[in-house]
Amino acid sequence: MKKRSKLNNLLFCVIIVYICFVFGKQQITIKNIKSQIDEKNLEVEKLKEKNKTLQEEVDMSKSDSYIEKLAREKLNLIKPGENAVINNTDK
Numbered sequence: 001m002k003k004r005s006k007l008n009n010l011l012f013c014v015i016i017v018y019i020c021f022v023f024g025k026q027q028i029t030i031k032n033i034k035s036q037i038d039e040k041n042l043e044v045e046k047l048k049e050k051n052k053t054l055q056e057e058v059d060m061s062k063s064d065s066y067i068e069k070l071a072r073e074k075l076n077l078i079k080p081g082e083n084a085v086i087n088n089t090d091k
Helices: 002-061 064-074
Strands: none
Touching: 002 064
């Protein structure tokens, strides 16, 4: 009877140790997943901010004043009656 009792106690201890091991491993996995979720949420927030900035640029590019500014800068266009001033600061 004592051998059987010792065997049962040993088996019980092994099962408890196994359960603790599995529980610990799951906790580590959960912690890693939560960390990844936090990283992805931060990335989403950054992308939303970038998207907002780009959307503002798109909206601005549709305005007449922006188109006029680009025409003046890139194409060197001037309005009738204006005098063109060339700034040669590049040396």
